[in-house]
Amino acid sequence: MRPGPLLRGPLAAAALALGLALAGCQPSKPPGTLIVATKSRIVSLDPAKASRIGEQQLLSALGDPLYAISAEGQIEPRLAAALPQLSPDGLRARIPLRRSVRFHDGTPFNAAALEFSLRRFLAIGTLSYQLSDRVSSLRALDSHTLELTLKRPFSPLPRLLSSIVLTPVSPTAYRAHRDKPLADRFVGTGPYRLAFFGGQQLRLAPFRDYWGPRPANNGLMLISYSNSTALFGALRGGEVDVLLSNSLELDHQRALHRLAEAGRLKEAVGPPLEIGFLSLLTSEPPLNDPRLRQALAHSLDRRLIQERVSLGLRPPLRSLVPPVLPGADPTAWAAYDPARARTLLRAAGWCQGRVLTLPLTFRSDIPSDRLFALTWQAQLRRDLSDCLQLQPEGMESTTAYSQLDKGAFTMILLDWLGDYPDAENYLTPMLGCGKADGSRCLEGGSVLSGSFWTAPGIDSELLRSSELAGEPRLALLRRVQRRAGDGVPYLPLWVVTPVAWAQPRLRAPRFDGSGRVVLSALQAGGAQP
Amino acid sequence: MSRRRALLGYVGARLALVPVMLWLIATLVFLLLRVAPGDPIDALLGSRAPEAAREALRQKLGLDQSLLAQYGGFLSQLLRANLGTSLSSEEPVTRIIRESLPASLELGAVALLLAAILGLAVGFSGIARAEGRVDLAGRLFGIGTYALPPFWAAMVMQLVFAVALGWLPVGGRFPPTLQPPSGSGFYLLDSLRHGNGAQLLATLRHLLLPATTLGVLLSGIFTNALRLNLRRALASDYVEAARGRGLSERRVVLRHALPNALLPVLTIAGITVASLIGGALLIEVTFSWPGIAFRLQEAIAQRDYPVVQGIVVVVAALVVLISVAVDVLVALLDPRIRF
Numbered sequence: 001m002r003p004g005p006l007l008r009g010p011l012a013a014a015a016l017a018l019g020l021a022l023a024g025c026q027p028s029k030p031p032g033t034l035i036v037a038t039k040s041r042i043v044s045l046d047p048a049k050a051s052r053i054g055e056q057q058l059l060s061a062l063g064d065p066l067y068a069i070s071a072e073g074q075i076e077p078r079l080a081a082a083l084p085q086l087s088p089d090g091l092r093a094r095i096p097l098r099r100s101v102r103f104h105d106g107t108p109f110n111a112a113a114l115e116f117s118l119r120r121f122l123a124i125g126t127l128s129y130q131l132s133d134r135v136s137s138l139r140a141l142d143s144h145t146l147e148l149t150l151k152r153p154f155s156p157l158p159r160l161l162s163s164i165v166l167t168p169v170s171p172t173a174y175r176a177h178r179d180k181p182l183a184d185r186f187v188g189t190g191p192y193r194l195a196f197f198g199g200q201q202l203r204l205a206p207f208r209d210y211w212g213p214r215p216a217n218n219g220l221m222l223i224s225y226s227n228s229t230a231l232f233g234a235l236r237g238g239e240v241d242v243l244l245s246n247s248l249e250l251d252h253q254r255a256l257h258r259l260a261e262a263g264r265l266k267e268a269v270g271p272p273l274e275i276g277f278l279s280l281l282t283s284e285p286p287l288n289d290p291r292l293r294q295a296l297a298h299s300l301d302r303r304l305i306q307e308r309v310s311l312g313l314r315p316p317l318r319s320l321v322p323p324v325l326p327g328a329d330p331t332a333w334a335a336y337d338p339a340r341a342r343t344l345l346r347a348a349g350w351c352q353g354r355v356l357t358l359p360l361t362f363r364s365d366i367p368s369d370r371l372f373a374l375t376w377q378a379q380l381r382r383d384l385s386d387c388l389q390l391q392p393e394g395m396e397s398t399t400a401y402s403q404l405d406k407g408a409f410t411m412i413l414l415d416w417l418g419d420y421p422d423a424e425n426y427l428t429p430m431l432g433c434g435k436a437d438g439s440r441c442l443e444g445g446s447v448l449s450g451s452f453w454t455a456p457g458i459d460s461e462l463l464r465s466s467e468l469a470g471e472p473r474l475a476l477l478r479r480v481q482r483r484a485g486d487g488v489p490y491l492p493l494w495v496v497t498p499v500a501w502a503q504p505r506l507r508a509p510r511f512d513g514s515g516r517v518v519l520s521a522l523q524a525g526g527a528q529p
Numbered sequence: 530m531s532r533r534r535a536l537l538g539y540v541g542a543r544l545a546l547v548p549v550m551l552w553l554i555a556t557l558v559f560l561l562l563r564v565a566p567g568d569p570i571d572a573l574l575g576s577r578a579p580e581a582a583r584e585a586l587r588q589k590l591g592l593d594q595s596l597l598a599q600y601g602g603f604l605s606q607l608l609r610a611n612l613g614t615s616l617s618s619e620e621p622v623t624r625i626i627r628e629s630l631p632a633s634l635e636l637g638a639v640a641l642l643l644a645a646i647l648g649l650a651v652g653f654s655g656i657a658r659a660e661g662r663v664d665l666a667g668r669l670f671g672i673g674t675y676a677l678p679p680f681w682a683a684m685v686m687q688l689v690f691a692v693a694l695g696w697l698p699v700g701g702r703f704p705p706t707l708q709p710p711s712g713s714g715f716y717l718l719d720s721l722r723h724g725n726g727a728q729l730l731a732t733l734r735h736l737l738l739p740a741t742t743l744g745v746l747l748s749g750i751f752t753n754a755l756r757l758n759l760r761r762a763l764a765s766d767y768v769e770a771a772r773g774r775g776l777s778e779r780r781v782v783l784r785h786a787l788p789n790a791l792l793p794v795l796t797i798a799g800i801t802v803a804s805l806i807g808g809a810l811l812i813e814v815t816f817s818w819p820g821i822a823f824r825l826q827e828a829i830a831q832r833d834y835p836v837v838q839g840i841v842v843v844v845a846a847l848v849v850l851i852s853v854a855v856d857v858l859v860a861l862l863d864p865r866i867r868f
Contacts, residue, residue, distance in 0.1 A: 029706040041827070043618040051573065126573060129582035181619045199628065200819045201705045221705035225817040229684055233692035233699040365830075398567040398832060443580075 032218030034506070034522050037231055037240040039247050041200060041224045044183040047117075047165045048125040053417070056164050057244065058222065060512075061204055061519040063167030063188035064212075066095065066114075067158045069421055069513030073271075073324065075158045079109065079168065079189065081144075083158055090153030090467065095161075097144040101211045103170035104186075104193040111140035116178075117168040118146075123179050127165055130419055134160065153467040159422040162514060191215050191520040200224055204519075216523035228252050235265070241506055244517055245499040250368060254311045256501050266502040270511030271324045272495035274417040275317055275426070276372075278360075281410050282489050283440045283452035286356060293488035295344035296358075297334040299388065300491060301379050309372045314494035319481055320426050322495050327423035327477035332485035333492055338383040351387040361412040364394030369413050372493070404450035412450060415496070421514055423477045424466060431484055433459045439487075446489065453489030536860060543853045547846070552604075554845040555838065559603055562834050563596060569616050569832040590616055603838065612839035617831050622839035625824060630843070631714030632702055633813070633820035636740055637805045639717075643744030645798065648751025656759055656782065667752055674749035679742075683815035686742045697738050700817035704731050739816040743809060747801055754797045758790035765789075792863050799855030802848065 029035065040054020047063065050056050066080040077083065079101060084093040101109040118138055122128050134157070137149045154160070173187035184197050191212065192204035202222040206215045223240065225231045228249040235243040235256065245253060260267035280287045280296070287293055302316030318335065321328035334340075342351060350356045360376070362369035373392035380388050400412060418425035432445035433454040441447050441454040458480060465476045484490070500509040500517050510518045569592065570583050587593045591602065606613055612622035651671070655664030691699040703709045703716065710719035710728045717736070720728035762768060763786050771781045810822035817823075821840055828836035 035705055044620075049618065126586075127578075129579050132582075133579065183618050183620055196708070198709060200701060200817070201703070201709075203705070223701060223705045225700045226814050226823065227700075227817065229687060229692075230700040230815070230817050233687060237692055237695045237699065239698060396567070398572055398830060399565075401571040402566060402568040448578075 029221065030218065032524065033221060034217050034219075034241040034524070035221045035223060035239070036242045036244065036519065036522070037223050037225060037234050038244045039224060039226070039228070039231060041226070042197075042202060042222075044181060045186040045194065045197060046177075046181040046183055047167050047169065047186075047188075048121050048128075049181050049183070050165050051126045054224070057516050057519075058202070059164045059167055059186070059188075059190075060514075060516045061190055061192045061220070062186050062194060063164065063169075063190040064101075065164050065167055066161040069159070069162050071271075071511060071513055073326070073421075073513050075162070079114075080161070084148075084161075086153075090155075091150050093148045093150065093157055094141065095146045095148065097146065098211065099144055101189050102209045103168075103173070103189055104207055105170050105173050106209070107170050107172045109168060109189050110143050111146045112143075113171050114146050114168045115140045116171040116174075118166065120169070120174065120178055121166060124181060125165065127163075127419065130160065130163065131166070152463070155466055155469040155473060156420075156422040156424055159420045159425075163420045164514075164516075192220065195219070213520075215520035217520075220519055220522070232256065235501060235503075238503065242500060242502045242509060242517075242522055245501075248499075250309075250311050250313060253313055253499060257313070257499075260501060264504060266504060266506060266508035268500050268502075268509040268511060268517075270498035270500075270515045270517070271322070271421070271513060272315065272497040273322050273324070273421055273515045274415055274496040274498075275320065275322060276314070276413065276415045276493040276496065277317075277320070278491040278493065279404070279409070279412050279414055279450040280489055280491065281407055281450065281452065282487075284407060284410075286358070287410060289348050290487065291344045291348040292356070294334065294486075295341040295348070295388070297485075297488050297491060298337040298341035298344065299380060299384060300376065300493075301336045301383070302493065303336070304379055305372060305375060305493065308375045309368055310494060313499075314496055317492040317495050318485075320430055320484060320490060320492055321423040321477070321481060322421075322426070325421055325423050325426075327474040329478040329481040329485075332478075332481040333488070334485070342384060342387055345384070345387040355386065356388050357391055358388070359391045359393055359410045361393050361395055361400060361409045363397040363400055363413065365397050370394060372413060405447050407450070407452060409450055413493075414449070417515075423474075424462070427465075427477065427480055427484075428462050430490060431458055431480065432462060449490070451489035453487055455483055455487055458483060536857070539860065540853070540857055543856065547849050547853070550849055551842060551846055555604070555607060555842050556600075558838050558841045559600055559834075562832070562837055563599075565832075567832045569834060572831040572833070573617060607842065612842070613835035615828075615836050616833045617836075622835050625836060626821065626839060626843050628714065629819055629821045629824045631716075632818060633809060633822060635715050635717060636736065636743065636813070636818060636820060637802070637809060639736055639740040640743035640747060640809075641798070641801065641805065643740060644747035644801070645751055647744060648748035649755050649794070651748065652752040652755030652759070653787075655756065656763070659760065664756075667756060671749040671752035671756065674745055674747075675753070677746060679746055679811040680815060682746060683739070683742050683812050686738055687815060690738055698735055700815075702732075702735050702819055704735070707731050739812050739818050742816075743805075743812045747805070750797060750801055751794060754794045755790060758793050759786055762786040762790045792859060795859055795862075796855060799852050802851050 038054050040052055042055055042058055044050065044055065047059055050059055064079045066078060068076050068078045070076050075083065079098050081096040081098045084095050086093050097111055097114065103109055115138060118131065122132055134150055134154050135148050136151050139147055141147050167188055170187040174182060186194050191207055191210045192215065193207045194202070195205040196203040200223065204220040204222070206219060225234060231243055231248055232252040232255070234240045256265060257267060259265045280293055282288055282293065306312060306314060306316050318333040319328055319330050323330045345351050345356065360373050362373040364370065377390040377392055380390055416426065416429065429445040430449050433441035433443065435443035436454045439454060441452050446453055461476060461480050465473050468476060498511065498515050502509055505524060507523045510521045512518055570586055574583060574586060591599065614621050615625060651667045655661065655667040658664060687699055690697050698704065707728060710716050710723055710725060712719035712722060716732040720732055768781055768786050771785045809820065810826055812818065813820045813823040814826060821844065825837065825840045828840065
């Protein structure tokens with residue numbers, strides 16, 4: 001019943017040979033090309049449909065925005081030749097465009113092409129409201145000038161136009177897709193053209209006629225892995241050259257950070273623009289009592305959370321605006337002070353034999369959320385066990401999002417990454433309120449974020465901030481934050497720093513001011529520039 | 530009625546039930562998706578998009594219509610073999626299935642083959658001496674592989690063979706440095722058809738870890754089924770009669786007991802194909818295998834109704850057809866079965 005001795009030897013030898021062949025034959029890549037791994041699977045290459053971070057990262061290599069934000073946070077014209085020229089009433093913006101720019105199909109980029117692209121985005125764009133909320137009409141004034149008519153003065157317009165989803169596409173290539181998406185092709189103006197699109201794998205080749213500096217590499221191969229262990233293993237095993245963190249698990253991030261400290265990897269960090277926060281339901285008991293919300297603000301030991309939950313990788317946050325952005329007030333929310341929290345809880349009628357139990361909803365599909373809930377629960381047990389206790393409850397994120405505006409959660413852990421890096425793009429989505437009944441918001445960002453909080457004049461202050469520029473605008477934005485910090489409709493927790501790693505033979509990756517890795521700057525060898 | 534005619538009648542009756550079963554499954558999936566909490570608009574726009582934008586998208590996607598109207602539209606499309614378009618990418622669902630199904634079938638077929646070879650070999654190995662050391666080891670293997678959590682086993686395989694030893698890739702179906710073979714979507718067949726050795730080796734390298742993991746996990750079912758059925762067959766009267774006629778033990782086992790013991794195993798193989806879809810999900814996610822279970826998981830997270838419905842209907846059709854084929858095969862092979 002078993003193979004005879006004559007067969008056993010050749011069978012074993014054949015199996016060994018096959019095993020060695022399979023293990024040893026790793027295909028080589030063309031010199032100068034780099035393999036970049038991410039967690040995001042690219043579903044669509046159409047900028048009108050690019051709502052995920054991974055897709056936007058890819059588009060930043062294939063396309064160009066009108067304006068870019070430098071690593072230092074400065075606005076730089078890219079396809080625009082200069083900053084917008086505003087009419088005296090601030091309602092018309094003329095954008096001069098760069099000349100001698102070509103699309104990947106060889107056709108010229110001009111105002112008509114930009115008008116086509118923006119109209120297409122307005123018609124079918126998933127995030128079209130970003131533009132349609134601000135712009136009432138647009139037209140090409142001449143071959144290289146586009147005019148936007150705004151619904152009201154909007155000073156952060158260049159920052160809005162730095163959004164990569166507004167990157168122009170070739171009207172010739174998209175003629176048949178004027179009002180429908182084109183998922184598997186992209187014809188734009190960026191430093192790379194698309195050489196191959198296979199869903200899980202993409203190949204980008206340098207665009208010979210690019211108007212700007214040529215990429216520092218001979219092309220990129222992008223591959224997506226669906227889980228953190230695979231991404232971590234691919235970098236450690238040398239299968240990939242560069243790893244973009246996206247949603248890499250925190251223990252993997254820490255392990256890679258340690259390898260970078262030991263000189264076995266290159267690490268780069270970008271501007272921390274994603275915030276984690278708790279949304280508090282201010283329209284219903286018990287958190288309609290501002291003293292309780294203030295007590296919660298004082299009860300949170302962010303340093304402990306940083307150490308235990310994010311393994312030291314997510315800096316604590318006491319503002320709704322990431323501190324790297326102009327107009328942020330890093331101390332707008334109260335600091336950790338358990339004694340003050342106890343006083344406030346007592347004043348609200350708790351602690352004297354009465355323990356307030358608060359449900360805390362966390363997204364069960366995000367590991368750090370659960371860890372936060374359990375850590376804060378334990379911290380409150382340590383500090384305020386006679387006054388306050390938490391009742392963590394997990395819920396799948398898509399289910400939770402659909403119930404936010406229904407006031408379903410007393411406290412829920414959420415995150416937010418602005419569509420473009422500007423303080424207004426953090427405050428309006430959280431505090432905006434178009435219709436209110438006293439301090440209860442009935443319509444607007446505050447409802448959509450699940451807090452239902454507003455205060456007299458705060459919405460008009462937000463609107464006015466968009467009409468101001470310079471220091472007066474920043475001062476007004478800081479004032480709005482301090483008012484929110486007093487009202488405590490949210491508890492800011494941390495900011496998430498984007499990280500990328502590269503093999504030691506490569507230069508460390510570089511981030512732009514929008515938090516994306518500059519893929520065209522990835523380069524083999526040499527010291528840091 | 531001749532046996533041939535009876536068999537045809539039996540097959541016809543089974544096939545006639547297929548559309549009814551598919552309609553029931555499609556209706557159930559349609560209803561369950563709508564009853565489940567979560568909104569595709571949230572998945573597409575995020576929860577903070579303005580109400581006007583949400584409403585516009587809802588209208589565009591037809592989600593503002595009544596449940597009955599949506600159901601009518603879904604069924605009418607289904608009857609025309611149109612599975613609709615994805616809410617998130619606006620790709621036709623048939624294209625998504627065409628791209629991802631071959632990956633799953635290839636992985637499943639290789640895994641099933643490995644599972645059958647390994648499982649039957651282990652199940653058969655202990656037959657010489659019941660309750661002996663080999664038999665005990667086979668039992669432990671059967672129970673152990675059956676009880677092993679798939680995600681844990683997959684992660685251990687990945688960490689050992691890809692990360693620590695670096696022998697095989699951590700995931701994916703094909704290396705980014707090579708052009709995938711064009712054609713049917715079955716990379717093994719396509720690379721063989723093109724006679725491209727580099728593509729074939731690359732395909733095998735990527736297939737080896739997930740297929741072996743899934744194969745080992747499934748092999749326990751074959752081991753236990755063969756072991757029990759072979760033991761029962763060896764204790765039966767006809768085997769005793771064969772022994773009594775002076776046939777060698779080898780001939781008794783291979784010619785008399787084994788064919789009878791394999792019949793229930795064939796049925797189990799059919800059921801295993803159905804369970805492959807569930808088991809493959811964790812394997813596909815762990816090894817970033819771009820198969821249909823992986824796409825189904827993504828679509829459920831995004832509440833992409835047409836993709837979920839399309840995948841479930843197609844997979845259900847496959848499972849039903851395979852189970853009919855297995856039933857017919859068993860009926861053909863086993864003369865005791867009456868129709």
